[in-house]
Amino acid sequence: MNNTIKSNEQSPLYRFVLGLADDSVVLSHRLSEWCSNAPYLEEDIALSNIALDYVGRARMFYQYAAEVEGKGRSEDDLAYLRSEREFTNLLIHELPKGDFGFTMVRQFLLDAFYNLYLTQLVDSKDETIAAIAAKAIKETRYHLKRSEPWIRQLSEGTEESRSRIVRALEELKDFVGEMFLMEEWETSLVEQGIAIDRAALQPDWDRYIQGFLGESGIEFGDAQLQIRGGRNGIHTEHLGHMLSEMQYLQRTHPGMEW
Amino acid sequence: MQTLDKDEAVEQATFDQRISDEQKIEPTDWMPDDYRKNLIRQMSQHAHSEVIGMQPEGNWITRAPTLRRKAVLLSKVQDEAGHGLYLYSATESLGITRSQMIDALQSGKAKYASIFNYPTLTWADIGAIGWLVDGAAIVNQITLQRTSYGPYARAMVRICKEESFHQRQGYEIMTVLAHGTQVQKQMAQDAMNRNWWPSLMMFGPHDSESAHSSRSMGWKIKRMSNDDLRQKFIDQTVPQIEALGLDMPDPLIKWNEERGHYDSGEINWEEFYQVINGAGPCNYQRIKHHKAAHSEGEWVREAVRSYRQKQQDKKTENAA
Amino acid sequence: MSQEQLAVYEVFIRSNRGLDHKHVGSLHAESPEHALMYARDCYIRRSEGVSIWVVESTNITASQEDDIESFVDPMDDKPYRHATHYVLPDNVTGM
Numbered sequence: 269m270n271n272t273i274k275s276n277e278q279s280p281l282y283r284f285v286l287g288l289a290d291d292s293v294v295l296s297h298r299l300s301e302w303c304s305n306a307p308y309l310e311e312d313i314a315l316s317n318i319a320l321d322y323v324g325r326a327r328m329f330y331q332y333a334a335e336v337e338g339k340g341r342s343e344d345d346l347a348y349l350r351s352e353r354e355f356t357n358l359l360i361h362e363l364p365k366g367d368f369g370f371t372m373v374r375q376f377l378l379d380a381f382y383n384l385y386l387t388q389l390v391d392s393k394d395e396t397i398a399a400i401a402a403k404a405i406k407e408t409r410y411h412l413k414r415s416e417p418w419i420r421q422l423s424e425g426t427e428e429s430r431s432r433i434v435r436a437l438e439e440l441k442d443f444v445g446e447m448f449l450m451e452e453w454e455t456s457l458v459e460q461g462i463a464i465d466r467a468a469l470q471p472d473w474d475r476y477i478q479g480f481l482g483e484s485g486i487e488f489g490d491a492q493l494q495i496r497g498g499r500n501g502i503h504t505e506h507l508g509h510m511l512s513e514m515q516y517l518q519r520t521h522p523g524m525e526w
Numbered sequence: 527m528q529t530l531d532k533d534e535a536v537e538q539a540t541f542d543q544r545i546s547d548e549q550k551i552e553p554t555d556w557m558p559d560d561y562r563k564n565l566i567r568q569m570s571q572h573a574h575s576e577v578i579g580m581q582p583e584g585n586w587i588t589r590a591p592t593l594r595r596k597a598v599l600l601s602k603v604q605d606e607a608g609h610g611l612y613l614y615s616a617t618e619s620l621g622i623t624r625s626q627m628i629d630a631l632q633s634g635k636a637k638y639a640s641i642f643n644y645p646t647l648t649w650a651d652i653g654a655i656g657w658l659v660d661g662a663a664i665v666n667q668i669t670l671q672r673t674s675y676g677p678y679a680r681a682m683v684r685i686c687k688e689e690s691f692h693q694r695q696g697y698e699i700m701t702v703l704a705h706g707t708q709v710q711k712q713m714a715q716d717a718m719n720r721n722w723w724p725s726l727m728m729f730g731p732h733d734s735e736s737a738h739s740s741r742s743m744g745w746k747i748k749r750m751s752n753d754d755l756r757q758k759f760i761d762q763t764v765p766q767i768e769a770l771g772l773d774m775p776d777p778l779i780k781w782n783e784e785r786g787h788y789d790s791g792e793i794n795w796e797e798f799y800q801v802i803n804g805a806g807p808c809n810y811q812r813i814k815h816h817k818a819a820h821s822e823g824e825w826v827r828e829a830v831r832s833y834r835q836k837q838q839d840k841k842t843e844n845a846a
Numbered sequence: 847m848s849q850e851q852l853a854v855y856e857v858f859i860r861s862n863r864g865l866d867h868k869h870v871g872s873l874h875a876e877s878p879e880h881a882l883m884y885a886r887d888c889y890i891r892r893s894e895g896v897s898i899w900v901v902e903s904t905n906i907t908a909s910q911e912d913d914i915e916s917f918v919d920p921m922d923d924k925p926y927r928h929a930t931h932y933v934l935p936d937n938v939t940g941m
Contacts, residue, residue, distance in 0.1 A: 293593070300587050300600055304580040304815070307823025308852070309611050310873050312580075314887040316604035323597045330593070344592045368826050414883055421876065424836065425829025432825070517591040517649055524710060525702055526591035526649070554908065604891070611888055615872040618854065624874065625851055681871070688892070830852065830876040837877075 280453040282336045283356065284463055285397065286346065287499055289329030290357035293347055295378070296322030297510055298365045307368055314414065318375070321407040328400045348518035352508045353501040360443040362498075362507045369432035372418045374440055379412035380476055381447050384469045393461035416480065423484035430486075437481075437488055445493035448473070451500075545746055550676035553619040561745055564738065565675050566620050567636075568747060570627045573613035574638035576606045578631075578812050582646040583655060591649060598695050599652060605692065609685045616677035632817050634804065641724045643806030650703055650710075650717035656696015658718070658725040658763070664689050665759045666729065674746035697766065704770040715772050722775035726790075727798045729756040760788050854903040855881035857888075859895035867899050878902070 278286075299319035306312035330343035360378065365371050386408055389401035422429040448470040450458075457463035474490050481488050497503065517526065537556040544551060551557055583603050590596035614624045630636035641659050646652065667689065670682045703714035730752040733739055742748040750758075764779060778791035800806065852874040858867040870889050875881035881900040889895070909917055925931045934941060 296596075297588060300596075303587055303600065303603055304577075304584045304607075305819045305822075307819075307826035308874065309577070309607055309614070310875065310884040310888060311826075313604055313607045313611065314884060316600055316607070317887045317891070320597060320600055320604070323593060323600065327593050327597070347593055348591070368823065417877070417879060421833035422826070422829050425831075425833040426825070428825050429829030429832075513588050516589050521707075521709060524707055526595060526699075554910065601891075608888055608891065611873060612871055618872065623851055684870070827852070834853075834876050 279336065280457050281394070281462065282333055283451075283453060283499075284457055285329050285333040285336055287356045287358075289326050289333055289346065290355050291361050292322045292329060293326035294355070294357045294507070294510065295361040296320075296326060297514060298361070298363075299371070299375075301365050302371065315371075318407075318411055318414075321404075321411070325400070325404055325407075328403075332396050332400070344518070348515045352503055352511055355503065355507060355511070356499050356501055357507075358443075358446050359495060359498040359504055360440065360447065362504060362510060363440075363443065364506055366436065366439075367432060369422055369429065370436040370439065372415060372422065373433060373436035375411065376415035376419045377440060377444060377477065379408055379415050381469070381473055382408040383412050384472055385464055385466065388464045388469075392463070397462065419480070420484060423481070423486055434486060437486070441488070441492075442494035444491040446496045446498060448491060449493055449496055449499075454499075545674055548746075550679060551674055552676045560741075561747075562620055564742060564745065565678065565747060566617060566622055567738070568742070569613055569617040569620075569675075569678055570622070570630065571637050571639075573610050573617060573627065574631045574636055575642065576610035576613060578638045578642045578816065579659075580606050580610075581812055581815055582642055582644070582808070583652060585646050586649060586652050589649070590652075595699070602656070602692055602695060605688050609681075609688070612681040612684055613678075616675075616681040619677045628820065632813060632820070634813070637802065639728055640798070640801040640806060641721075641728050642812060643801050643808045644720070644724050645808055647720075648713050648717060650700070650713040651721065653696050653699030653703060653714065654717040654721040656692050656694075657700055657766070658696075658721050659728070660689060660692040660696060661763060662725045662728045662759050664693060665755055665762070669749040669755070672746075672749050678747075700770055704772055711772075714770070718767070718772055719775045723793060723797075724801075726756055726760070726793055727801075729753070729759070731795070731798070757787055760790055764788050852876050853881075855885075855900045856903050856906060857881075857885045858899040858901070859885075859889060860897035861895050863896055867897065872903060875900075 296319045299315055299322065302315045302319075303312065306315055326347065327343055330346045334341045334343060334346055360374065363370075363374065366374075382404070386401045386405040390398055390405060392398040392401065419433065423433050424430070448467050450465065450467050454463050455465075458465045470491055478488055495504075538558065541551070541555070541557055541561075544555075551561075580603050583599065583606070587596065587600050587603065590599050614627060617627065618624060627636065631638065646655065664686065667682050667686050671679055671686060673679045673682065700714050700718070703710040705711075730736055730739070733751045733753045736752055739748065739752060743751065760779075764774075767774060776791045778789065780789050782789045801809070804810075853876070854872050855875055855878070856872050857870050859870050860867045873881060873884050873888055875884050878900060881902075882898060885898045885900055890898070
């Protein structure tokens with residue numbers, strides 16, 4: 269069953285690119301919330317860099333989505349003038365930033381996912397998508413290189429830091445399955461060589477995550493599909509609050525230049 | 527008057543000679559205690575200003591109206607963090623640690639620019655801050671590139687290079703608003719009016735009232751007086767206000783042909799001292815935010831230290 | 847409340863291929879690997895460098911200002927180490 273408002277009229281390519289754009293903008297928003305709140309100054313600067321990478325990604329994907337849609341909408345129309353039910357990000361991106369442990373665990377799980385995903389997406393037959401992926405994979409490799417030692421030292425640092433990592437994994441585990449859930453329209457794009465079969469990435473992801481955490485004696489089971497709905501506009505309650513904040517100016521003063 | 531023993535007198539003479547020859551003082555050089563103290567005070571205050579300054583602008587990162595503005599603002603606030611880092615790093619070369627500086631900030635012993643104790647109420651404040659506050663900071667910092675302490679001067683060179691985009695992005699926001707709808711224009715006028723006086727206050731008290739000014743000038747830590755810098759800022763900003771088509775924030779602003787400068791009204795010094803001494807609209811909130819972030823980060827820093835220790839222990843064990 | 851700090855690292859940046867690494871400042875980090883990453887995030891946000899060195903500050907041995915007289919000054923009186931010390935006939939070039 270298809271729940272997205274107006275989604276039936278939308279082309280698979282548009283939905284695909286839009287989903288990637290929403291993933292990026294939502295995660296960048298959560299990361300940007302760390303600005304002036306990080307454990308120390310160096311980390312504040314580093315987290316902002318990652319947030320900026322994702323804003324950049326969001327802009328490229330939105331611009332392309334707008335082009336694919338062909339209705340003269342801009343990147344900002346897509347980011348600022350769609351409602352909760354029209355946003356199609358995977359849910360893991362929208363969860364509140366939590367403590368530093370939660371943010372880093374989410375980042376680690378996502379970095380590992382994007383590392384596998386983008387490595388394949390660079391070969392997309394759609395040249396624009398391939399070009400964006402080629403830029404993004406460089407960023408993601410660095411992000412992962414950063415998250416790995418963070419997870420290691422927080423897992424093995426103090427009892428408190430370890431328990432916070434374990435708790436974050438617990439809170440996130442219901443949301444990882446959705447990363448590997450293919451939509452029907454997306455499968456048709458895989459057949460055309462445009463999209464990636466995310467379901468096929470899961471064994472590698474499981475193995476990597478379990479292996480890495482296992483070295484610190486932390487268990488994490490296979491990604492099981494628990495909570496789903498993001499790609500169809502069914503979200504957690506958190507997204508609405510995020511959008512009401514993010515879209516406030518555009519909604520309060522419609523149609524203005526900023 | 528303190529008497530110097532002979533060695534110290536020689537050191538003092540070498541130091542004085544260096545200052546008068548426009549040579550930089552470097553961290554391992556002998557320097558008078560008061561010079562060191564004065565530097566620590568000014569540089570750490572400068573560093574704290576960058577770091578506390580992240581908050582009022584950070585207040586709008588999640589509400590920036592377009593993706594481009596969001597990216598610009600985030601990278602700008604990130605730069606402020608970077609500038610804080612450069613300055614803490616330069617100050618540490620004087621023999622004080624960053625934790626000591628942070629303690630001084632949080633206990634109220636160290637000050638930061640009072641401008642950051644005012645709230646950013648609308649999006650136009652982001653424009654006004656970039657334009658006026660960064661503009662005022664740049665006027666000051668350009669002269670500090672010639673300051674006598676080497677690490678401070680070098681940090682200033684790097685900071686000035688990076689700041690140039692900050693003021694422009696602010697002015698760009700103001701330009702768009704000033705040429706936008708009536709609502710936007712009002713927003714711009716209001717934000718400029720509110721930020722104008724606090725920006726002028728950034729240059730500190732009148733030269734005649736400034737406790738540290740003349741000594742700092744003698745040591746060439748400061749290169750231009752508070753009032754001269756303030757005048758320079760007013761002179762360069764008034765035409766920019768005219769270009770925006772906004773009303774002057776001060777009715778007394780008027781070109782003075784004889785002086786070759788703009789005349790302007792008197793700052794409300796009572797407000798200035800009130801805010802400096804902790805009674806500004808956001809003083810409490812800014813320090814509270816800083817303390818909360820710092821103490822929430824303690825478990826992370828603790829974990830990092832503990833992990834590091836364990837790794838070192840392992841190494842020693844393996845070597846044994 | 848004073849807190850024990852992370853280690854201090856000095857940061858050196860090579861701005862372009864072919865140039866020396868130059869000291870740019872310092873930062874705090876928990877390991878050399880992290881210091882390198884932070885140096886990337888903190889000191890080359892505008893592509894100011896193509897290569898970075900980080901060195902824990904305590905590992906730097908520096909000359910002391912106290913013995914600078916015996917350390918540096920004796921180098922001052924050896925003008926014969928400089929090319930300008932030698933007198934050549936006016937009609938000799940290419941040297």
